[in-house]
Amino acid sequence: MTTGSSSPESDAAGSAGAPLAVELRGITKRFPGVVANKDIELRVRRGEVHAVVGENGAGKSTLMKTLYGEHRPDEGQILLDGREVRFRNPSDAIAAGIGMVHQHFMLADNFTVLENVVLGSEPTRGGRLDLAEARRRITEISDRYALGLRPDDLVEDLGVGDRQRVEIAKVLYRDARTLILDEPTAVLVPQEVDELFGNLAELKREGLTVIFISHKLDEVRRVADSITVIRRGTTVGTADPRATTTKQLAEMMVGSELPLPEKRESTVRETPVLELTDVRVDDGGGRPAVDGVTMTVREGEVVGIAGVEGNGQAELVDAIMGLRPLAGGEIALAGEDVTSWSTRARREAGVGFIPEDRHRQGMLLDAPLWENRILGHQTRPPASRGVFIDRSGSRADTARIMQEYDVRAPGPDTLAVALSGGNQQKLIVGREMSATPRLLVAAHPTRGVDVGAQAAIWELLKDARAAGMAIVLISADLDELIGLSDSLYVMLRGRLVASLDPASCTPEQLGGYMTGARTEAGAA
């Protein structure tokens, strides 16, 4: 069981001898085919705001889920106030005084603030809901931490900042002493960020501990008392925000050591393959997710797009693939306007696609490998003959792909779900390469694959480029971007804000542009 929430509240702010509020020792968490966290060390003092920073996919969320009891670590210990705890589920974590404010709010719109806060732990008296007591406690919490909540407001009438405060109140209502805030500023405008930081200061003053997950380094430096940096699933170090510059933090985050691959001679040819002209895509809510992107990809050229996730890269990929309608602009493939073409027509015209989320867009997990070979190539040999599926042809070709691209599986009839992430990805890469596309859209092609597969995929992309393929490469791995790209753009809030020469730029520079810390007048 857990240690309960009777922790000593007297030792408020970081007296040296006091036990740490939260300590993680050697946390390792594996998922099939991936090690999400490896030997993570985290030491959070009571009464501080502790930031955990790292790129997307670095393992921050996995770590916080471990701490919040959503899954159990494979190795390592969790200590609260110096005592080891084992959480079987979030209820155990809540009972131990840990609360989580998720990035995406989990509120019922048609309920009042009061109802949302008590939802799930309703106070009762004689079996009936005791709203008077709940109202008293919520008002007390709101006053104490200056949250400014009115219990009877409907949540649907509240702005984003207020909703976030409701989430915080929910956690405090359950007597949390340690709050985990997962990317809390991602949804806020600067003014709301200031308000949030004011609230965090109140929480700190009351002796509460805050773990603050972010990749926005400037904000982190403003609000945090100490920082732990995570990269590729493991802790790379801690930093004092007062003594560290944003640049140094970025270096820690993306890895400063940079063994640039031996730069091959350029294979860029003259013929443009993909031309985007002022492409705009709506995010569904009327705001532009992609805002006036213009770029050209030529034969034998790899165009890399760097950016913090959620800045329009996914929407740009969808637009190129025809999965999302354009709000404006034009897309041309090999000189032909394909703006109104269907996804299938584009694929038939020679567009290959390595999707960001292979389980969602790249595979039929419950189907055998040979059917996955057909996916995306339904209308072309060897997958089909006329209106019929060529079963033996695609089986044979699947066997060939497995051989050539080193996909380790019992055979073409194996279900895709049985393969490790790396093998699934190699199958997808092999499948897309086998159709010898003119243009390959590769979104995070090596995400979540092991080192061997990563190297193999890199090599394949380079060979394809040498053979004249045009490649759009979107990645969160800056080494990958710099190592593979012939030209490099940075995407921020839907725009291409910088155009860099991968031969001379460094991950730190790139990181600066990605977070908006640097700007460039001469952006393309």
Add this chain to the structure above:
Amino acid sequence: MSRTSAVLRRIGFALFGPLLAVVVALAISAVVIALIGEDPLTAFQVMVDLGDTPSQQVQSIVVILNRAVPLFLAGLAVAVAFRMGLFNIGVEGQYRLATILAAAVGAAIVLPGPLHVLVVVLVAMVVGALWAGIVGVLKVTRGVSEVISSIMLNFIALGLSSYLLTGPLRGSPPGASIITTAEIPESGRFPSLNGLLTGLGLAAPRSGLYGFLLVAAVAGVLVAVLLKRTRFGFDLRATGLSPSAAAASGVDARAMVVKTMLISGAIAGLIGLPDLLGSQFDYGTEFTAGLGFLGIAVALLGRSTPLGIALAALLFAFLDRAALPLQFADIPSSVVTIIQGTIVLAVVVANEIARRLALRSAERAGAAADAGPAGGGTGGGAPPATGPDGGRRVRTGVPDTPEDVQA
């Protein structure tokens, strides 16, 4: 070799769920029968007893087959939509409306034999397809859940056919206790297969074996080919397995929804025809109802594959036939309904168990394969695992042109 074993394993898992469901359902039913004070063994004996004389047995089998044909078509109609992840609950309304209109058209026209039947069949299919098509169009244009709209359309279809039956399409004399449409003339009836039975040396049954059995068989084969062998079927199944992956592969999800509903509805239109063209010859207040809903159960039990649905339809028909003998034996015939109901519940649970077992076995197989070649040397030019940075320079034997592959 490994391919056949993989296929065999999959078939094993495919059979495991339904078989488990039937066994569990029988066990539960036995308990229920015992609780109402009857002997379960006697009840089961009555159910499997097809008759004493050869002619009785042939008659029983004909009754089972005649019931199985519409059930099979109903299961097929549900399954086609099911394979794409669409829940067509509107099969009931689709076939009722299709049948009454087909009956009216069949009675109104006179054509030479096969042509007459063909017209009736086509009318039924078109009506069913159009009625189901409404569901598809509502879904892609307005985002209405097909579950909701198809249930709603059931009520409209039933109301509409009642109105048509008592109003414009009424063919029975006023005052008759059973209201029906006009009778379809001889040329529009589907000949029975009794000649085939006697030709095989079997006793002639009292009622005719529906010739529509052949149509159902053809429909089953066509659906099997469509789903398994054609591009369209692949797109359909891919959409059912993962709508997002299908869309990324170039499937137009909206068009697929409409097309699938049209096909499902066209098959649904056939459901009433075995009875209409084989024994009733008119549509009336007493016409077989509920086949659309039973079709959902049959499709579930048959795991949405034509062969499975055929077996499931035969099982349900077999159970239905037993209702009458059970009554003769003073055992409530609702035992049959209980068995069918528990089968449906059990099959949902059992399918899930089977799915997990299959998944686990597949994962084991995959893991074994992953470990295998790695230990046994690099057969296909596997890149050795190197450090994160050095890995970039690793040479692989995998260029993008198949010709220069090094073995």
